[in-house]
Amino acid sequence: MKKHFLLVAALVLVAAMLVGCTSEKSSLLDKIQKDKKVIVGTSADYPPYEFIDEAGNKTGFDIELMEEIAKRMGVELEWVDMPFDSLVAAVNSGKLDMSISCFNYDEERDKTVDFSEAYYTTEDAFVVNSTFTGTIVNPEDVANYKVGVQSGTVQDSWLTDNLVTPGLLPEANLSRYERVDQAALDLANNRIEVLMADYVPVQALVAQNPDLQVVFHAELSTGPINIVLPDGDAELKAEVDRIIKELQAEGFIDQLAVKYFSE
Amino acid sequence: MNFGQFISYIASGTVYTVGVTLVALPSGLLIGTILALLYVYGGKTAARLMNLYSTIFRGVPPIVLLFILFFAVSKGINLSAFWAGSFSLGIVSSAYQMEIVRGALLSVSGDQLMAARAIGLSRLQAIRYVVLPQAIRLAIPPWSNEAAIIIKDSSLVYALGVPEILRRAQLIGASSQKYLLAYLSAAVIYFLLVFATSHLLSLLEKRLAIPSNP
Numbered sequence: 370m371k372k373h374f375l376l377v378a379a380l381v382l383v384a385a386m387l388v389g390c391t392s393e394k395s396s397l398l399d400k401i402q403k404d405k406k407v408i409v410g411t412s413a414d415y416p417p418y419e420f421i422d423e424a425g426n427k428t429g430f431d432i433e434l435m436e437e438i439a440k441r442m443g444v445e446l447e448w449v450d451m452p453f454d455s456l457v458a459a460v461n462s463g464k465l466d467m468s469i470s471c472f473n474y475d476e477e478r479d480k481t482v483d484f485s486e487a488y489y490t491t492e493d494a495f496v497v498n499s500t501f502t503g504t505i506v507n508p509e510d511v512a513n514y515k516v517g518v519q520s521g522t523v524q525d526s527w528l529t530d531n532l533v534t535p536g537l538l539p540e541a542n543l544s545r546y547e548r549v550d551q552a553a554l555d556l557a558n559n560r561i562e563v564l565m566a567d568y569v570p571v572q573a574l575v576a577q578n579p580d581l582q583v584v585f586h587a588e589l590s591t592g593p594i595n596i597v598l599p600d601g602d603a604e605l606k607a608e609v610d611r612i613i614k615e616l617q618a619e620g621f622i623d624q625l626a627v628k629y630f631s632e
Numbered sequence: 633m634n635f636g637q638f639i640s641y642i643a644s645g646t647v648y649t650v651g652v653t654l655v656a657l658p659s660g661l662l663i664g665t666i667l668a669l670l671y672v673y674g675g676k677t678a679a680r681l682m683n684l685y686s687t688i689f690r691g692v693p694p695i696v697l698l699f700i701l702f703f704a705v706s707k708g709i710n711l712s713a714f715w716a717g718s719f720s721l722g723i724v725s726s727a728y729q730m731e732i733v734r735g736a737l738l739s740v741s742g743d744q745l746m747a748a749r750a751i752g753l754s755r756l757q758a759i760r761y762v763v764l765p766q767a768i769r770l771a772i773p774p775w776s777n778e779a780a781i782i783i784k785d786s787s788l789v790y791a792l793g794v795p796e797i798l799r800r801a802q803l804i805g806a807s808s809q810k811y812l813l814a815y816l817s818a819a820v821i822y823f824l825l826v827f828a829t830s831h832l833l834s835l836l837e838k839r840l841a842i843p844s845n846p
């Protein structure tokens with residue numbers, strides 16, 4: 370009897386999952402407009418793109434941009450904070466309508482989710498401690514040092530594809546951190562020699578840690594940043610792209626960049 | 633941001649930490665106790681199934697189960713991050729709590745069950761009134777260990793975006809660059825929670841102690 374029960378329970382579970390999968394075919398845009406609410410994920414630990422202010426509220430370049438996008442969609446914005454690694458999975462499984470968290474385009478990510486039009490372009494930077502005596506002229510030079518990077522980022526992919534896989538950088542010399550500030554902490558403590566990360570947030574990091582300095586910056590792995598959208602939802606993508614282009618044409622995004630990156 | 637705001641921002645995550653614990657621990661206890669009774673008194677087939685259950689859920693890291701429940705299973709059943717996290721921890725904990733209760737049940741001498749039957753109690757009555765009350769007392773010390781583990785494991789739900797203590801320490805650490813202070817504050821809050829729980833349970837243990845049984 371008990372075995373039967375388990376079998377039935379398992380079948381019910383599988384059926385429920387299948388129902389869940391098929392019912393998501395229609396565009397999310399209809400649901401968002403019907404509920405008058407868009408659920409957006411972000412990892413609010415990445416200043417100046419997304420972080421919390423003194424009152425504990427989310428703020429930053431991405432946050433303000435998304436608030437404007439929601440306003441122009443005519444819907445309310447519900448923020449969900451989640452660690453960066455969980456965001457793509459959450460959009461993919463329908464937990465979030467979309468996610469804005471300084472996402473660069475990435476082939477691996479593109480297999481499971483879609484990307485909006487780029488709303489901004491970023492660069493990569495190499496950061497070292499003031500005790501660093503080596504030289505980095507070409508980006509490949511970092512292969513001679515102990516390197517740190519935030520795991521799952523495009524910088525991680527760049528280091529893995531260009532340095533680790535060809536055998537230039539031993540796997541043991543690449544430390545992957547959950548967040549970029551953990552890597553910065555290890556850099557300050559000399560556990561790693563070079564940190565590769567996004568140029569803009571790194572400037573904020575360096576400003577707060579006098580021991581650290583940027584020795585090289587260029588567009589290597591990064592480039593345009595986009596909003597992550599559910600896979601294959603053309604209607605939703607068209608709406609978000611339309612608003613991004615509108616905001617670019619109006620100069621809204623440039624103003625935000627000046628406000629948060631002082632460029 | 634002053635120190636008071638800093639601490640209170642992290643400390644307000646305690647609601648979620650306690651919430652997750654209050655779902656996971658009692659649901660684990662309920663399931664664990666039922667399964668332990670089935671394991672010990674339910675015959676060979678039940679024992680084998682329970683053994684399988686315990687092996688599987690003690691063998692899976694809680695965070696893996698958390699991701700399965702939140703990202704895969706709850707596609708059909710819409711579970712929030714809080715409930716998906718709490719249930720996953722409850723399921724993992726039920727396997728451990730089953731072993732705790734099973735150990736306690738087996739520690740009560742089998743002769744007592746026989747003696748209870750001899751004075752006319754049914755098997756169910758004998759378990760309910762003779763074995764179980766003694767077993768519960770024996771289970772409290774290892775159970776307070778499990779309670780401490782669940783309080784600390786509740787921090788895993790941060791991965792699903794539940795704003796509990798650890799996640800709040802990360803967020804405020806990132807915005808203020810005071811990581812050491814943020815994580816130390818989190819550590820102190822967890823310690824106080826675990827300390828208070830252990831203390832309460834040891835009081836309960838003393839209160840429930842059978843006077844003639846040192």
